[in-house]
Amino acid sequence: MSAVPAPTVSPTALESPAGGAFSLIFTTLPALLRLTCGLAGAAVALSVRTPPVRTPLLVAAVVVLTGWSFWYAARALRRGVGGWLATGDVLLTIAACLAIPVLVAPEVLPGEGSWVAILSSTTVIVAQATRPARWSVPAGLLVAAAYAAGASWAGQGGEARMHAVTLLVQTGCAATVTAVMRGRIGRADRAFTDYQWLTRDALMARTAREVERRQNRDLHDTVLATLTMVGLGAVREGSSALRERCAADLATLTALADARTPSDEVRSAGDRPAARTDAEWVALDDRLRAVLARLPELSVTATLAPCRVPSAVAEALAASSQAALANVARHAPGARATLRLTRVAGAVVVEIGDDGPGFDPATVPPHRYGLRESVRGRTTAVGGSVEVTSAPGAGTRIRLEWPGDG
Numbered sequence: 001m002s003a004v005p006a007p008t009v010s011p012t013a014l015e016s017p018a019g020g021a022f023s024l025i026f027t028t029l030p031a032l033l034r035l036t037c038g039l040a041g042a043a044v045a046l047s048v049r050t051p052p053v054r055t056p057l058l059v060a061a062v063v064v065l066t067g068w069s070f071w072y073a074a075r076a077l078r079r080g081v082g083g084w085l086a087t088g089d090v091l092l093t094i095a096a097c098l099a100i101p102v103l104v105a106p107e108v109l110p111g112e113g114s115w116v117a118i119l120s121s122t123t124v125i126v127a128q129a130t131r132p133a134r135w136s137v138p139a140g141l142l143v144a145a146a147y148a149a150g151a152s153w154a155g156q157g158g159e160a161r162m163h164a165v166t167l168l169v170q171t172g173c174a175a176t177v178t179a180v181m182r183g184r185i186g187r188a189d190r191a192f193t194d195y196q197w198l199t200r201d202a203l204m205a206r207t208a209r210e211v212e213r214r215q216n217r218d219l220h221d222t223v224l225a226t227l228t229m230v231g232l233g234a235v236r237e238g239s240s241a242l243r244e245r246c247a248a249d250l251a252t253l254t255a256l257a258d259a260r261t262p263s264d265e266v267r268s269a270g271d272r273p274a275a276r277t278d279a280e281w282v283a284l285d286d287r288l289r290a291v292l293a294r295l296p297e298l299s300v301t302a303t304l305a306p307c308r309v310p311s312a313v314a315e316a317l318a319a320s321s322q323a324a325l326a327n328v329a330r331h332a333p334g335a336r337a338t339l340r341l342t343r344v345a346g347a348v349v350v351e352i353g354d355d356g357p358g359f360d361p362a363t364v365p366p367h368r369y370g371l372r373e374s375v376r377g378r379t380t381a382v383g384g385s386v387e388v389t390s391a392p393g394a395g396t397r398i399r400l401e402w403p404g405d406g
Helices: 017-047 055-079 083-098 115-130 133-153 157-232 240-258 262-269 284-293 311-331 370-381
Strands: 281-283 299-304 308-310 336-344 347-354 385-390 396-402
Touching (some): 017 115, 083 133, 281 311, 284 311, 284 336, 284 347, 370 385
Antiparallel strands (some): 281 308, 347 396
């Protein structure tokens, strides 16, 4: 049976792709905005130093704010904008706003175009983009209040009112846009996580069904087949083959009892190396000869051409052939059977036939495992196909075909 892929990552370990992209964008852009505005503001601030501007204080403020802009950008790009980084940015901006009377010349203060006005606008927008609204909105209000106070102390009441309103509008708009984007992105990530869980659950259910089918096939082809043959008298009294079959069946039962549950198989599948279904090629004709050796009570004419296939394919075709031949021994004791292995146009073909009483395939009950699972299920699991031809009184012919490696 071909290996069923299993999930290698639990949905609980998956990152939120939309949220991750949002965080990346809204960390990079604020960092670059803070850096560019800080450099531009420094150049503008030093260009006008008319009284009452105190040049030593202005130079000190520009040095501190420029250094902070570089530090903010570097820290944000490496580790994101944490609470303390955002707090430091707001506090420095508030300090600059309150010091407007000694940092900004009166002739450039009106019109909301001074370097402190640009600094305060940048700070409130960056705060909304990088921090939750419960933190960023109060920070925006504090910056607006500090600017209004500083501009009023500088004797610019009109500027204080105008830019304070601008800062409040910027705070509200940026907070609203950010909140809407976070909500949409949160829903997208929840939908993605739900999809991952559904995919994982579906894969676990499919794997569990495959494990159950494999176990049922093993039981059908070993213990149940042996008991049926004994009940029908298809095994001679004192047959050594019966003892060998019983020993093999006991080994199968022991292996099934020791096997893990399907959920255990799924959970640990990611830790196991991949099944060597294509890496190891074996002789299918040797596998079929071993099948014949396990059915000494059946008269079989075999024609087996040398043929190498992947080990999983050989296992499936050999087990399917054994199940088909076991059906002959069970339902048509005394019939003559044939087993033929050939290659047809690159495809591997195994044909099992007998001259027994035959049957009508359309009347086989759905609960019967013989042809449905032990033969057809195994072969189709490795990409092969099965064709059953039979009719009452006309014997049975089963053709197994695997399309080959090309």
